[in-house]
Every structure is written in structure tokens, then in C-alpha cells.
Amino acid sequence: MQIEIENLFFSYDGAPLLERVHLQVRKGEFIGIMGPNGGGKTTLLRLLMGFLTPNRGRVSVQGRVGYVPQVHRTDRDFPITVQELVLLGALSQCGFWGYPKGVLARAEALMEQLGLRDYRSKPFSSLSGGLAQRALLARALLGDPDLLLLDEATANIDLPSTKIIFELLRSLRGKKTILLVTHDLRAIIEWVDRVLCVQGEVSSFLPKEVCEHFALGLYHTPLLRLRSEKKREPAHV
Amino acid sequence: MFDNVFLQMALWACLLAAPATGVIGSLVVVKRISFMAGCIAHSVLGGMGFCLWLQRAKGVAWLDPIWGAFGSAIASALLLGWIHLNYRQREDAVIAAIWSAGMATGMIFLSLTPGTNVELFNYLFGNILWITGSDLARLALLNGAILAVVAVYYRRFLALCFDEELALLQGVAVKRLYLLLLSLVAVSIVLLMQVIGTILAIALLTIPATLAGLFTHRLVWMMGAAAALCALFSILGLGASSLFNWPPGATIALLAAASYLLLLPLKKQFRLTLRKAFE
Helix, strand or coil: EEEEEEEEEECCCCEEEEEEEEEEEEECCCEEECCCCCCHHHHHHHHHHHCCCCEEEEECCCCEEEECCCCHHHCCCCCEEHHHHHHHHHHHHCCEECCHHHHHHHHHHHHHHHHHHCCCCCEEEHHCCHHHHHHHHHHHHHHHCCEEEEEECCCCCCCCHHHHHHHHHHHEEECCEEEEEEHHHHHHHHHEEEEEECCCEEECCCHHHHHHHCCCCCHHHHHHHHHHHHHHHHHHH | CCCCCCHHHHHHHHHHHHHHHHHHHHHHHHCCCCCHHHHHHHHHHHHHHHHHHHHHCCCCCCCCCHHHHHHHHHHHHHHHHHHHHHCCHHHHHHHHHHHHHHHHHHHHHHHHCCCCCHHHHHHHHCCHHHHCHHHHHHHHHHHHHHHHHHHHHHHHHHHHCCCHHHHCCCCHHHHHHHHHHHHHHHHHHHHHHHHHHHHHHHHHHHHHHHHHHHHCCCHHHHHHHHHHHHHHHHHHHHHHHHHHCCCHHHHHHHHHHHHHHHHHHHHHHHHHHHHHHHH
16 A cells, blocks of 8 residues: 555644544555645645644555645745756755766656756746646656655646646556645546545545536535435445 | 055955855845844844853953854754744744843843943944954854855755755755754854844845845855855945944945845846746
């Protein structure tokens, strides 16, 4: 298993945010994470990365982790070029004299793949939202992670960038475990193996189950779960 | 003007303090810890006042106040770092408390120490014309040490300042690096204390770096430009203070602040030009 969470409980200043979370993710799975704002999606990612400690329960993550934050959460005024930013993804391999040649070559290849080659010497602050998001994805991939976490990486960015990001994620399908926080229903239908609805608790669905409920105009996670359980009842009888 | 031996020594002090000030000032500005740097600068007075009191009132003749400045600067930097890492919600109020407690301690010890009025003024607002040969040697040593540490950890500092979470995922000991950064800020402030004084040190630490940040897009260039601006402001301020018979520290700080205010409106225009050039 790439991820195992057992009976997790997490609260901010005494207010429960996530409770009774049980989750297992196999290696190579592509998982979409959805849920309302403030439901605990980003908190779940931060718990997986070890930035937060659960109040109760156990979180186990195998392998290297790569993280793509939302572009608006980065400091867009920071004096850094695109190439410098991408290379930070292999900081653990950086020696006193700089990055190994292999890392530099891999960074070039990733920038080429994500359409960033012409921007390599340009300031990160001069990039559009879509290009900046691609640079953050290249940074996360440079460290060759086993588990890739993307926090709304395709929200509020241009269509060509969304397409490039999803094409790259498709090429990684089965090779890396991917957890993608998204509100993009189309992405959920087309790409993911499983959907996690996060709203205080974490419920797991197949993409087609989520789509059926969206078709009925439902989004609320407990409703989704209720309908899903009702639907499954005959199978258990 | 610079035929004067005192001014020559002062000029060397400006040139020696500038590189470390530009480099550390840039890290302070991009990490947005100017308020913390201000707190460290002001709490320096506590240790300095205590050592001066021990030296003058209690006869501990060997105890130079500069060691008190070092001690209190490092202690307040580590305390601030610990608070930032463990109690982030109440950080600003605690910074204000340390800031004023350091100043208050210093003022009390200085008031208990006989004949320190002129020295107090010089510690608070600096008197670069006091610089001696051994001070210059100390400045050179501290400057070299700061630059060496930043050169070794440059990319890690870059990650720490840009994205702490990324640094953590890359296995960087973020807490230790953060405390190291604050300790370097503390050493830089002690270094600047003799040039511009504790109260005005924050001006030379932040204004040249902020100005450099308006017109550069790499941290390493920002550091270089900030160091050059720091040297320029110090030398021009020193010249102006000599010409108008103004206090050197205050003249340097005022010149830096005035330049910042004058150049700030150009920032937007520069960014637009930059964006057009890269499109």
C-alpha cells in the first residue's frame, strides 16, 4: 500500500475537522479528491505530507512525496527564475557546487515536456497562472516522487495549461500514485480510478457514482454516501 | 573630505559592513521577517547595557559591551525563532514584548551606570567616527563568516524563504535552518551597530534590499544589488553628514529612506517593462 490511514482524528483549536478516517491507497492508483471548501481536503494532504500530526490514529505513507500547491499560495513577488524554481524539486540531491548534471538534464526535459523551455530564465513572477502551475508541477516531478499530491492544480488556469497538465498526469497513470484535489467533474469522469469525498469524514466512490449524483444536482457528501449505501443495499441482501 | 583619518576608517567600515548587510537584508526582506529583525536590533540594548553596567559599576573591566550585544542579539533571535516555530498565532504580540523588554532592560542598566549619556546616544544611533582598527578587523571577520555560511546554504535558504513546505519535503532541517537565519540576522545587526546604531540598523538592513528587490528577479542578484546600494547609501550619507555636520547614522538612514520613496513609483513601470520584455 502507498497510503494507509487508520481511525484518524484531527482538530484545529479543538474544532474537529477530520474524524473516523480510514483509507487505503494502492500503488499506482489515480485518485480524485473533492468536497466543499473547508471540508478538510488540503488538511488531508498536509497530514499525508507529515506537516500536521493527527490527534488520534495512524497515517502511513510509503515512498517519496511530490506536492503541487495552488499557484496563488506561492509568493509571486519572490525573486526566482523558472529554472531555479524547478530545480528546487531536487534540492535533496544538491551538493555544495550545485546540482548533478543528471538533475539538470532531467529539469530541462521536464520543462520541455511542460512547454516551459522558453521561460526557463524568466522570472516566476512574470508567468501567467497556467504557466506558473506547470512550473510547480515540473518542480514536484523533478524529485521523481512515488506519490504525487496536487492541490487544485487545475483551478483558475487557462485551457491549454489544463490540457498539458492532464496529458502529463495521464502519462504517469499506473507509474505513480496520484491524489488530485479538484472541483473539475470532467476530470473526475475521464481520469480517476476512485473519488474521495472529504467533508469531515472521507468517503470513497467510483467516478460513475459521483456523476450520477451530480446529474441529480447533489453535491453534499453525506447525501452522496446515503444514496450510494441505498443503492448498494440489494447487493448485500 | 576623505583625507580625514576618522572618515577614512568610517569609509572602510561602510564598505566592510555592506556585503553581509545586503545578503542578510535580502533574506530578511524575501522571508518577510523585518519586524523580527527590528526586535532583535532593539533587544541588543539589553545585553549591552548589562555589560556596560558590569564594566563601569562593578569593575568587570575586561567585559566589552559588544559581547553583551552579541549575547542578547543571539538570545533574542533564538527566542523569537522558538516562538515562531511553536506559537505562531501569538507571534506579533510576543515580538513586541521582547522588543520593549530588551530596550527597557538596557535603559535601566545604563541609568545605573555612571557617565554613559554620550555612549548611550552612540549605541542607539551609531557613531561611525568612533571606529578603531580592531573594530574594522572584527567587521571583516564577521562579514566573511556571514558570507561563507550563506554561500554554503544558499539554495537551502532560497527554499526556506520561498516555500518552507517544499524545503521540508526535500529533507531540509527547516527549524534549524530558520534558527540559523535568525542568528545570522543577529550577527549582522551587531555588525551594523557600530556603523548606524541599534535603532537605525533595521533601515540599512531592509531598505537597500527592498529597493534591490524592485529591479531584480533572482535572489543572488538582489543580494549583490542590495550590498552595492548599502555601500552607496553609507558612503553618500557619510559624506553628507560630514558636509552638513549631521549625525552620520541618521543621515545614512534618511538617505536610504528618501531614495526608497523616490524610486517606489518606478516599480510598477519597471515591472510592466519587464513583463513586456518577457512576453
